[in-house]
Amino acid sequence: MNRFNSSILLICAFLYSIFISFNQVELLYVLPIFFVTFCEYKSLFSIIKKLIFLNLFILMIFVVLLIQDSFEEAINIYIRTNMIVFFNLLLFSQSSGYDIVRALNELRFPKKVVSSVYFTLKMIQTLNDELKKIKMTLRARGFRANSSMFTYETYGNLFGHIFVKSIIKANALQDSFELRGFGGRIYLINNSKLSYYDVILLFLVCMLYVKVFV
Known part of the structure; x- marks a missing residue:
C-alpha cells in the first residue's frame, strides 16, 4: 500500500x-x-x-x-x-x-529483531521459489496428485528436499556472515x-x- x-x-x-x-x-x-x-x-x-x-x-x-x-x-x-x-x-x-x-527499523526496534525478521522473510521467499520450481518440474513430467502411494512418496521427497535445502542455505548464510564480520545489523534506506x-x-x-x- x-x-x-x-x-x-x-x-x-x-x-x-x-x-x-x-x-x-x-x-x-x-x-x-x-x-x-x-x-x-x-x-x-x-x-x-x-x-x-x-x-x-x-x-x-x-x-x-x-x-x-x-x-x-x-x-x-x-x-x-x-x-x-x-x-x-x-x-x-x-x-x-x-x-x-522497514517499519520495524523506523520504529527503532532492536537491530537483531530487524535482522532476524529480514532474513526469515528472505529464507521464506527463497524456499517458496524453490517449491515453485519443483512444482513446475513435476507438472512438466506429467505428475498428477492422487491417493496412491507414489503420490505420498513424491510429496515426502519434496518436503524432505526443501527441508535439506533450507539447512544448507542457512549454513551457507551463517558462513557468509562470519566471513564478512556481520555485526547483527542490516542497513535500510528509510525515506x-x-x-x-x-x-x-x-x-x-x-x-x-x-x-x-x-
Missing part, C-alpha cells in the same frame, strides 16, 4: 487488533475498515477471496466455542476475528513483507514520509481508544 507509511500501518494494525480483541463489537469500530477499503478498492476482490479461505479455519474456532460456550459469545468472537483479519489483509495486501522490516492518508487512518484507530476512556 504505497500511499501509506509502513510504520503507520504496523502501529495501526497492532492498536486495532488489540482494541478489537478486548472490546465488544460496535458499529463505530468498522470506520477504519471502511476507510482502508475505500483506499484499496482495486484489490478488494482478491482480499475477500483470502478472507473467505481463512474463514475455513475461523469457522472451526466458532464451532468449538459454540459447543463450549453460548451462541452470543461464539458469534461475537467470530465477528471480532474477521474484523481483525480483514483489516490486516487490507493494510498489507500490497506489502512484500519487507515493508514490515518514507507521512501523508494525509496516514493521519486519517491513525486518527480513526486512536478515536476508538478515546471513545472507551472518555
Whole structure:
C-alpha cells in the first residue's frame, strides 16, 4: 500500500487488533475498515477471496466455542476475528513483507529483531521459489496428485528436499556472515514520509481508544 507509511500501518494494525480483541463489537469500530477499503478498492476482490479461505479455519474456532460456550459469545468472537483479519489483509495486501522490516527499523526496534525478521522473510521467499520450481518440474513430467502411494512418496521427497535445502542455505548464510564480520545489523534506506492518508487512518484507530476512556 504505497500511499501509506509502513510504520503507520504496523502501529495501526497492532492498536486495532488489540482494541478489537478486548472490546465488544460496535458499529463505530468498522470506520477504519471502511476507510482502508475505500483506499484499496482495486484489490478488494482478491482480499475477500483470502478472507473467505481463512474463514475455513475461523469457522472451526466458532464451532468449538459454540459447543463450549453460548451462541452470543461464539458469534461475537467470530465477528471480532474477521474484523481483525480483514483489516490486516487490507493494510498489507500490497506489502512484500519487507515493508514490515522497514517499519520495524523506523520504529527503532532492536537491530537483531530487524535482522532476524529480514532474513526469515528472505529464507521464506527463497524456499517458496524453490517449491515453485519443483512444482513446475513435476507438472512438466506429467505428475498428477492422487491417493496412491507414489503420490505420498513424491510429496515426502519434496518436503524432505526443501527441508535439506533450507539447512544448507542457512549454513551457507551463517558462513557468509562470519566471513564478512556481520555485526547483527542490516542497513535500510528509510525515506518514507507521512501523508494525509496516514493521519486519517491513525486518527480513526486512536478515536476508538478515546471513545472507551472518555
